[in-house]
Amino acid sequence: MKKVTNVVVAGLGGQGVVKASDILADAAFRAGMDVKKSEIHGMSQRGGSVASDVRFGERVNSPMITRGEADCLLVIAPDQVDVNRHVLKSDGVLVSPDTVANIGKIQAKTVNVALLGVLSTHLDIPVPLWEEAIRANLAEKHHKLNIEAFQRGREAARSTQA
Amino acid sequence: MTRTLHERMLLSGNEAVALAALRSGVLLGTGYPGTPSTEILEAFAALGGKAQWAPNEKVALEVGLGAAFGGARALVTMKHVGVNVAADVLFTATYTGVSGGLVLISADDPGMASSQNEQDNRNYARAAGVIMLEPADSQQAYDFTGAGFALSEKFGLPVMLRMTTRVCHSKSIVTQSPLPQPQATPNFKRDVPGRVMIPAHARPAHRRLREKLARAAAYAENCPQTIIEKGSKALGVITSGVVIAHAKEVAPDASFFQLGLSYPLPLNAIKEFVASVDRCVVVEEGDPILETELRAAGLNIEAKPEAFRFGELNADRVRRILEHDNSPEAALAAGKPPMLCEGCSHRPVFETLNKLGCIVSGDIGCYTLGVLPPFSAMDSCVCMGASIGVGLGLRHVLPPEQAKRVVSVIGDSTFIHSGLTGLAEMVYNPPPNGHVLMILDNGTTAMTGQQEHPGTGRDLLHHPTGHVRFEEVIHAMGIRHVVTIDPMADAVALENAIIEALDSGQLAVIVARKPCILAAPKIRVYERAAAEKMMATE
Ligand SMILES: Cc1ncc(C[n+]2csc(CCOP(=O)(O)OP(=O)(O)O)c2C)c(N)n1
Ligand code: SF4
Numbered sequence: 001m002k003k004v005t006n007v008v009v010a011g012l013g014g015q016g017v018v019k020a021s022d023i024l025a026d027a028a029f030r031a032g033m034d035v036k037k038s039e040i041h042g043m044s045q046r047g048g049s050v051a052s053d054v055r056f057g058e059r060v061n062s063p064m065i066t067r068g069e070a071d072c073l074l075v076i077a078p079d080q081v082d083v084n085r086h087v088l089k090s091d092g093v094l095v096s097p098d099t100v101a102n103i104g105k106i107q108a109k110t111v112n113v114a115l116l117g118v119l120s121t122h123l124d125i126p127v128p129l130w131e132e133a134i135r136a137n138l139a140e141k142h143h144k145l146n147i148e149a150f151q152r153g154r155e156a157a158r159s160t161q162a
Numbered sequence: 163m164t165r166t167l168h169e170r171m172l173l174s175g176n177e178a179v180a181l182a183a184l185r186s187g188v189l190l191g192t193g194y195p196g197t198p199s200t201e202i203l204e205a206f207a208a209l210g211g212k213a214q215w216a217p218n219e220k221v222a223l224e225v226g227l228g229a230a231f232g233g234a235r236a237l238v239t240m241k242h243v244g245v246n247v248a249a250d251v252l253f254t255a256t257y258t259g260v261s262g263g264l265v266l267i268s269a270d271d272p273g274m275a276s277s278q279n280e281q282d283n284r285n286y287a288r289a290a291g292v293i294m295l296e297p298a299d300s301q302q303a304y305d306f307t308g309a310g311f312a313l314s315e316k317f318g319l320p321v322m323l324r325m326t327t328r329v330c331h332s333k334s335i336v337t338q339s340p341l342p343q344p345q346a347t348p349n350f351k352r353d354v355p356g357r358v359m360i361p362a363h364a365r366p367a368h369r370r371l372r373e374k375l376a377r378a379a380a381y382a383e384n385c386p387q388t389i390i391e392k393g394s395k396a397l398g399v400i401t402s403g404v405v406i407a408h409a410k411e412v413a414p415d416a417s418f419f420q421l422g423l424s425y426p427l428p429l430n431a432i433k434e435f436v437a438s439v440d441r442c443v444v445v446e447e448g449d450p451i452l453e454t455e456l457r458a459a460g461l462n463i464e465a466k467p468e469a470f471r472f473g474e475l476n477a478d479r480v481r482r483i484l485e486h487d488n489s490p491e492a493a494l495a496a497g498k499p500p501m502l503c504e505g506c507s508h509r510p511v512f513e514t515l516n517k518l519g520c521i522v523s524g525d526i527g528c529y530t531l532g533v534l535p536p537f538s539a540m541d542s543c544v545c546m547g548a549s550i551g552v553g554l555g556l557r558h559v560l561p562p563e564q565a566k567r568v569v570s571v572i573g574d575s576t577f578i579h580s581g582l583t584g585l586a587e588m589v590y591n592p593p594p595n596g597h598v599l600m601i602l603d604n605g606t607t608a609m610t611g612q613q614e615h616p617g618t619g620r621d622l623l624h625h626p627t628g629h630v631r632f633e634e635v636i637h638a639m640g641i642r643h644v645v646t647i648d649p650m651a652d653a654v655a656l657e658n659a660i661i662e663a664l665d666s667g668q669l670a671v672i673v674a675r676k677p678c679i680l681a682a683p684k685i686r687v688y689e690r691a692a693a694e695k696m697m698a699t700e
Contacts, residue, residue, distance in 0.1 A: 012498060025333055029172040036299070036407075037172075038332035040275040041197075045506075045528055046680075049497025061410040063299070063332040066478040067492060083495045 004057035005123065006065045010084040011076030014046035016112035019137060020074065021052035023116060026133035027125045028056035038063035051084060074119050076112050095119050103156045109142075110149035117153020127154075173336045175329040178300040179237075179267060180205035181336070182307035186263070187344045189234040190214075192222045194579065195610035196241030197276040198330035199269035203239055204613075207622055215613055215622050218546075218579040219244035223251040223266065230260035230320070231357060233348040235311050242270040242283045243545065247580070249286070252320070256291045257367035258357050259318040259374070262344065263311030266292075269325045272447050273474035278526065278545065280473075282448035283324055284402075287425035291371050293321045293378050294425040295387060296403040300334040306387060306422060308341030315345065317374050317381075324424070326447065328404045328474065379426035387422030388431055397484070398439030400432065400456070400463070405447050405475055412481040421452070429459055436461050445483055447475045502531045507604050507676035510649045511571070512537035514657050518664075520569045521560075523553030525581075527573035528608045528678070540571070547572070547580025550588060550599060557593035566664060570599045575607035575615045578630065582639075588669055589640040596668040598660070601632060602649075604678040605685055612681045624688040626695075636671050643670035650676045 005028075009021040018041055025037040039052035053065040070087040074095040081096055088094060100106070100114040113134060120130055134146050173181065179202050183191060191206045191213040193199065207213035216222035219240040226238035240248065245268050252266070268286070271277040287294035295310055297303040303325065310321040355363045382388055394415045401409055402421040409418065419435045421427070436442045436456075443464045444453045453465035466483045469491075481487065502509055512532035515522050516539040524530060524540035525548060533540035542552055553570030560568065572581045581601070588597055607613040614620040619629030636644050643666055647659050656674070663670035677685050 013500065022333075026172060029335065034335060035172060036332060036334045038328060040273075040327060041331060045500045045531065046503050047498065048500030051497075060334075062407045062477045063328060063334065063404070064408070064476045066476050080497070083497050086492070086495060 004055050004060050005072075006070045007054045007072045007074065007119070008051055008065055008070045008084060008087045009054065009074045009076075010049070010051040010080050011112070012046070012080065013048045013050050015050075015076045016109070017050040017052055017076060020076070020112040020116055021054050023113070023130075023133045023137045024119070025054050025056070026137055027130045028054070030129040030132055031125050033057060034060045036060045036063040049080060049083060072119060072122055074115050076115060093122050095122075099160070100153055100156055103152045106149045106152060107145060110146050113146045114149040114153035114156075117150040118157040120150070121154055121157040169338055171336050171338070172333050173300045173304075174201065174331055174333045175297065175300045175303040175325055176201040176331070177205045178303035178336050179307045179323070179325070180209060180211070181338070182304045182341060183237045183265075184209045184211045185338070186308050186311045186341045187235055188237045188311070189348070190226065190229045191237040191239070192216050192225050193239030193267070194219045194222055194244055195575075195607050195613040196244050196269065197610055198271060198327045199239045199241045199244075199267055199325070200610045200613065201330075202237075202267060203622065206237065213622050215615060217616055219248040220251055223248040223255070226264055226266070227251060227255050227258075227260065227320075229348075230262040230264035230314075231258075232350060233262045233346050235263040235344050237265055237267070239267040240269070241277065242268055242281055243277060243279065244268075245283055245286055246281075246545075249290070252286065252292065253290045254359055254364075255320050256371050257359055257364055259370070260314060260320055261318070261346075261351070262348065263314035264320040265307060265310040265314060266320055266322045267325060268322055269327070269330050270448070271327050273327065275327050278543070280448070282451065283322070284424060284451050285449065287322055287324075288451075291375055292425070293317060293319055293423070294324055295321060295422060296324045296424045297329055297422070298404050298406045298420065299329065299332065300336045302422065303329060304336050304338070309387060311344070312342035313378075317378050319371075319374055319378070324403070326403055332404075375426050379428065382423045382426060382428035383431050384428075385423060388428050389418070389420040389422055390431065390435060391418040392438075393417045395438070396440050398435060398442040399445055399484075400435065400442065400452065401445045402452070403447060405445050405480065408475055408477040408480040409445055411477040413484055427455060432456065433459070433461060436463060443484060445475070445480055499534065500531065501534065502528065502537075503679060505679040507650050507674070507678065508532060508602055509537070510653055510656055511600065511602060511674055512539040514653070514660055515539040515569060515571070518657070518660060519567060520660075520664075521556065521564065521567050523549045523556060523568060523570045525549035525570075525572045525576050526609070527576055527602075529571065529573055529602050532571070546576050547584055550581055550584025553599070554584075554588060554591070554593060554597055557595065557597050562595060565593065566595050566667075568597065569660070569664070570597065572599065572601055573608075574601060574603040574605065574617045574632070575613070577601050577632070578615050578617050582635070585636065585639055585641070585671075592669055596666060596670065598663045599671045600660075601671065601673045603632065603673055603675040604681070605675075606678050606681040608678040608681060612678070612684065620688055624684075626692045632673055641669050641671050643668050644673070645670070646673045646675055648676050649674040
């Protein structure tokens with residue numbers, strides 16, 4: 001079967017988990033791939049666990065990622081890493097909030113997008129498409145800060161990978 | 163607000179339904195919020211469709227049915243339990259039938275991501291005699307919605323489009339195709355025997371319904387929603403809804419029969435399919451409905467063990483079913499449960515009810531979280547509106563020292579939805595020591611994402627409209643002891659108000675009014691916009 005990339009985005013309600021997975025799915029969509037994205041979002045209240053599955057490739061069937069099938073796990077809340085680790089493949093990539101802990105000041109609101117910057121260095125989606133997806137999914141007044149956060153995330157990833 | 167539409171789009175199932183409804187010429191969308199269905203009407207409105215929130219699902223379906231009697235296409239949306247509320251309408255709407263296309267969306271929640279039960283509304287198709295379509299992804303949500311209106315008109319029956327949480331909230335790619343358009347414009351045609359269900363008319367109407375369903379079954383045998391994909395002869399999978407996607411994941415070479423039109427069943431096509439494969443497995447999420455019906459038809463099929471009746475299916479669970487893997491499933495990782503937000507106006511109410519040792523007959527909404535520590539102040543929660551009736555029942559039978567501590571607690575949207583009749587019961591059959599009802603009016607339907615309702619005085623798009631004022635209604639219904647209080651202002655005053663109501667031994671209603679802290683900034687914007695509009699027109 002053709003390869004499908006599986007990414008789980010996790011965190012707590014109010015941290016922009018769904019927004020981050022929307023941006024990721026949109027970027028993959030813009031890259032011309034088949035995409036499925038799925039999460040359970042019910043409650044309005046802030047603070048509960050949220051996880052969103054994004055799958056893309058030539059052809060995607062199920063919208064859900066099962067245990068041990070994620071190529072990447074992006075976690076926004078430190079205390080949600082352990083809760084979600086079981087989804088990762090044994091050689092899967094964990095993008096934890098620590099990755100962007102030392103990149104200088106970015107607004108708390110944009111941590112999700114900074115982590116997408118880190119994630120982007122592990123995926124085959126061209127940067128301009130990421131930026132288009134960020135613009136398409138956020139109000140104009142937030143564009144500048146988020147594009148910046150995304151780039152900071154990329155730099156942070158490169159400096160640790162180098 | 164109208165967005166630009168592209169040919170190829172990444173849409174949730176809910177957005178796809180909304181888009182298809184718009185492109186099918188739907189004149190009216192109505193419903194009551196409920197996860198996972200809520201975004202359909204919001205998206206329909208954002209696209210420029212006429213959409214409105216009804217006070218509850220029964221009213222929504224009645225309004226939709228009236229529109230369809232008038233020859234218009236109507237979309238009615240609700241979550242699975244909403245269909246229980248609307249069921250009285252549904253079971254006779256299949257007798258009257260419709261002129262304009264009527265599509266009822268039932269958004270089921272296997273696994274109960276945010277519901278009080280996981281009822282399988284495929285049962286309703288059988289019980290009420292309604293044509294059922296079950297999309298697997300957003301493309302099918304779009305296509306089947308379009309087909310649903312055409313089928314509803316073709317057979318003169320309401321069509322129920324059953325979604326599930328995974329179909330509603332998953333995004334996948336939709337390519338827009340033109341959809342069948344309405345054949346007529348709204349126009350009243352008198353049809354007394356067809357529309358007035360006195361027994362003399364209903365008897366032939368029931369026979370007509372069965373004839374229509376027989377025709378629909380014949381149609382289903384070979385229609386675009388009956389999707390047969392021939393693969394290996396070794397394994398055939400019969401399924402409906404999102405399960406087809408999981409099945410293709412784990413058994414890509416199998417033969418597949420997707421029941422896109424899942425009621426009435428295309429039995430001949432199914433028989434042929436079963437005969438064409440060596441081994442045939444029915445893989446269905448929820449109740450063993452297809453299994454039972456196909457076995458009753460004498461078909462030699464396999465089906466899932468009882469353990470898979472519970473919760474959602476996914477690729478791994480489908481694999482287990484196909485491979486007879488009965489090893490224990492890993493427990494779902496326990497995440498962090500939701501909590502009442504910091505600054506939530508429900509908090510002080512439950513702190514006080516806990517402190518006073520009340521027996522709390524609760525209801526459904528954000529405030530149900532009052533059951534969790536540190537509040538631990540809810541003793542029952544069943545369905546929307548039940549707080550009042552259940553509280554009254556307890557008051558009637560408990561020994562006086564317990565009965566006097568019973569309080570019913572209901573949210574504002576829930577009070578409008580199904581609390582008004584409970585209040586009538588309270589006035590009509592008062593318990594010996596009275597009763598205390600608290601309405602937690604946070605100015606929004608917070609739980610489902612801050613929808614308006616008749617008690618907010620704003621419509622779906624947040625513009626001012628008629629306003630049902632709680633205190634006036636409560637007075638008019640005959641309650642003398644009515645107190646309005648800001649629960650965030652003064653904890654002592656709140657406690658005293660509750661004690662006084664409990665001690666009065668009379669019927670009392672306390673309206674605790676303070677906007678939901680997440681909704682408050684938006685409510686201020688809506689109020690300002692309304693005030694500016696008023697000034698401009700004066
Ligand atoms: C019959 C039915 N329809 C819809 C729902 C979904 N639902 C649960 S509670 C609720 C309303 C909550 O609003 P409100 O009573 O104002 O309480 P809040 O969440 O604002 O605290 C809705 C729409 C349901 N559970 N049952
Ligand atoms: S969303 Fe509003 S009503 Fe719900 S818990 Fe938060 S503050 Fe309370």
